[in-house]
Amino acid sequence: MIKKMKIWQMPLMVVCLVGFQLYSDVVFAHGERAQQAGIRMRTMYWWDVDVSPTKVKVGELVTITGKFMPSSFWPEHLASSEVASFMNIGVPGPAFLRMHSHVNGTPMVRSTRFYRGKEYHFKVVLKARQGGEYHVHPVVSVKDAGPIIASGVWITVEGERPDDFKNEVETLMGDTIDLEHYGMQEIIWFNAFWFAVGVAWLGFWFIRKDPVLLRRYTFIAEHGEAEAGSLISVKDMVVSAAFFGLTMVAIVAGYMWANAKYPNTTPLQTGKVVTNEIPQQGDVLDVVVSNAVYHIPGRAFNFDITVTNKGDSPLRVGDFATAGVRFVNADVLTVKPIDKSDPVSPAGLIVTGPAVQPGETRTLRVSANDALWEKYRLTSLIYDPDSRFGGMLFFYDDEGNRYYSEVGGVMIPDFQNVE
Numbered sequence: 001m002i003k004k005m006k007i008w009q010m011p012l013m014v015v016c017l018v019g020f021q022l023y024s025d026v027v028f029a030h031g032e033r034a035q036q037a038g039i040r041m042r043t044m045y046w047w048d049v050d051v052s053p054t055k056v057k058v059g060e061l062v063t064i065t066g067k068f069m070p071s072s073f074w075p076e077h078l079a080s081s082e083v084a085s086f087m088n089i090g091v092p093g094p095a096f097l098r099m100h101s102h103v104n105g106t107p108m109v110r111s112t113r114f115y116r117g118k119e120y121h122f123k124v125v126l127k128a129r130q131g132g133e134y135h136v137h138p139v140v141s142v143k144d145a146g147p148i149i150a151s152g153v154w155i156t157v158e159g160e161r162p163d164d165f166k167n168e169v170e171t172l173m174g175d176t177i178d179l180e181h182y183g184m185q186e187i188i189w190f191n192a193f194w195f196a197v198g199v200a201w202l203g204f205w206f207i208r209k210d211p212v213l214l215r216r217y218t219f220i221a222e223h224g225e226a227e228a229g230s231l232i233s234v235k236d237m238v239v240s241a242a243f244f245g246l247t248m249v250a251i252v253a254g255y256m257w258a259n260a261k262y263p264n265t266t267p268l269q270t271g272k273v274v275t276n277e278i279p280q281q282g283d284v285l286d287v288v289v290s291n292a293v294y295h296i297p298g299r300a301f302n303f304d305i306t307v308t309n310k311g312d313s314p315l316r317v318g319d320f321a322t323a324g325v326r327f328v329n330a331d332v333l334t335v336k337p338i339d340k341s342d343p344v345s346p347a348g349l350i351v352t353g354p355a356v357q358p359g360e361t362r363t364l365r366v367s368a369n370d371a372l373w374e375k376y377r378l379t380s381l382i383y384d385p386d387s388r389f390g391g392m393l394f395f396y397d398d399e400g401n402r403y404y405s406e407v408g409g410v411m412i413p414d415f416q417n418v419e
């Protein structure tokens with residue numbers, strides 16, 4: 001039975017809706033968990049992402065640094081980061097200005113190629129432009145594949161943008177221009193002019209005794225297309241010719257005006273840069289994965305790793321990172337979440353077996369175990385036609401040195417057994 005809502009119930013409903021919005025953290029997210037789990041797990045591994053400071057005033061700088069590696073298990077059906085990629089920061093709206101961005105010390109003004117299995121270090125400096133609270137993600141935009149994001153960090157920007165807020169750059173001609181307002185008047189005038197032309201053109205056809213569309217449609221339906229010519233009067237032709245002439249004159253005049261006002265211009269640069277190489281990790285360990293099973297009732301992902309330690313100190317597994325989510329072995333390291341939505345499980349990784357001694361090959365059981373699998377919608381991997389996973393295992397020696405090893409393979413779902 002449907003009841004009509006009483007008037008006093010309406011404010012109550014509004015309060016409820018607002019309440020849901022405030023208390024649900026999903027509404028704060030911006031599609032970061034929407035991408036297929038397989039894509040998020042097997043495209044980019046991100047680690048050591050650091051944002052400082054996380055609280056600034058309008059006009060102050062924020063530095064974001066971190067490391068990433070395109071996965072060797074990059075899905076076949078997805079366009080590769082080796083074709084064209086662009087390092088960026090994902091923020092809702094024009095809340096920051098990007099002052100600098102570097103990958104391996106190479107300026108990232110243009111696109112580049114990021115190769116699978118190679119480590120890259122990035123640094124992006126932002127200037128706060130607008131007050132608010134923002135979930136900021138490092139992003140690599142891959143041509144034809146879309147944005148591949150790291151987990152986000154909340155940044156609070158205090159204050160409002162003053163009217164004299166400046167975003168100044170020096171041109172190649174030595175002039176200093178403020179990009180906040182540069183060319184704004186011309187943009188407004190050009191748009192207003194063409195809007196007026198458009199309205200006048202439509203007005204001519206619609207505000208008349210025999211308006212276009214329906215009247216003419218019925219006329220042609222009755223008399224056939226051969227008679228269509230009789231609908232166009234001499235006045236129609238004169239006005240159309242005048243509009244055509246005016247449009248041509250306006251285009252040519254606009255072009256000549258722009259050429260006279262801005263005699264030196266360069267086209268937008270679309271070439272690719274070659275990113276510097278940095279020293280990669282040495283040949284310290286080999287890891288082979290087997291028996292990767294996701295236990296659905298227990299929300300636990302278990303796999304065996306056969307580790308060969310080629311270094312000279314014992315190694316233990318400290319954390320497993322995949323799709324921006326991090327499962328930490330509390331026996332090896334202590335990690336605190338950066339903020340309220342940092343997807344880290346400080347004790348979510350259980351490793352059965354002792355440290356792997358130098359020269360030794362040993363099989364260990366790894367279990368990544370947390371509700372984050374559900375929260376980040378990674379469990380949907382089991383419904384993919386290609387249920388393969390990828391991730392990064394970090395090993396630590398007694399001195400705290402860290403070594404990584406990429407792991408991946410087929411993940412088999414287990415719908416019944418709880419381990």
Ligand SMILES: [Cu+2]
Nearest residue numbers: 030032135152
């Ligand atoms: Cu976000």
